[in-house]
Amino acid sequence: MHFGIGIIIASISKYLFDLNFLEFFLIALFAFVCDFDIFLSKYALDNNHRMLITHSIIPAISITILGLIFNLTVLIISGFSYSIHIIIDTFDWGTNFFYFQKKQVGLKLLITKEEFNNISKYISQFKRPESFFDKKYYGNIACITTEVLIFILMILFITLFALKYFLIITIYFIFLAFHLQRHFNLKKIESN
Secondary structure, three states, rough: OOOHHHHHHHHHHHHHHHHOHHHHHHHHHHOOHHHHHHHHHHHHHOOOOOHHHHHHHHHHHHHHHHHOOOOHHHHHHHHHHHHHHHHHHHHOOOOOOOOOOOOEEOOOOEEEEHHHHOHHHHHOOOOOOOHHHHHHHOOHHHHHHHHHHHHHHHHHHHHHHOHHHHHHHHHHHHHHHHHHHHHHHHHHOOOO
């Protein structure tokens, strides 16, 4: 989803500012790069990568400020792209938005207050803790519908505004394959 949104933002920006490929890629990259913090989960509170500073608004603000200081439109848009990721993540499970309060904030639409407050109890019902979150996400029709709509919009916007960069969407399919492989692997583990 996030990479698709990055492509949409980069495509509109390409139309408005005639970006080169590197600038286009940078904007798309900043829309999802913070999710690589999953590899640092062991350093996060409760091993939740969304509690790291990378899942707060601070990096987005820093990137935007650098763009303003150096008068680089691409960094300003990249900061915006990063911030959209963080804002979207507040809708499903929440993020440590302001970082310093060490508290997950957001609507947390995919988790009840009871589940959130007693998360250990709920994830202990699964062989793999991440299966709880995976099941909630992929079992939610609104999440799946949003994913499909973003994919359609990504294709539409890159076709209309940045057709010469169209092949960059192959990255989308790589991440999609990773997520689907992980999803089906977790389902298999839980069903055995």
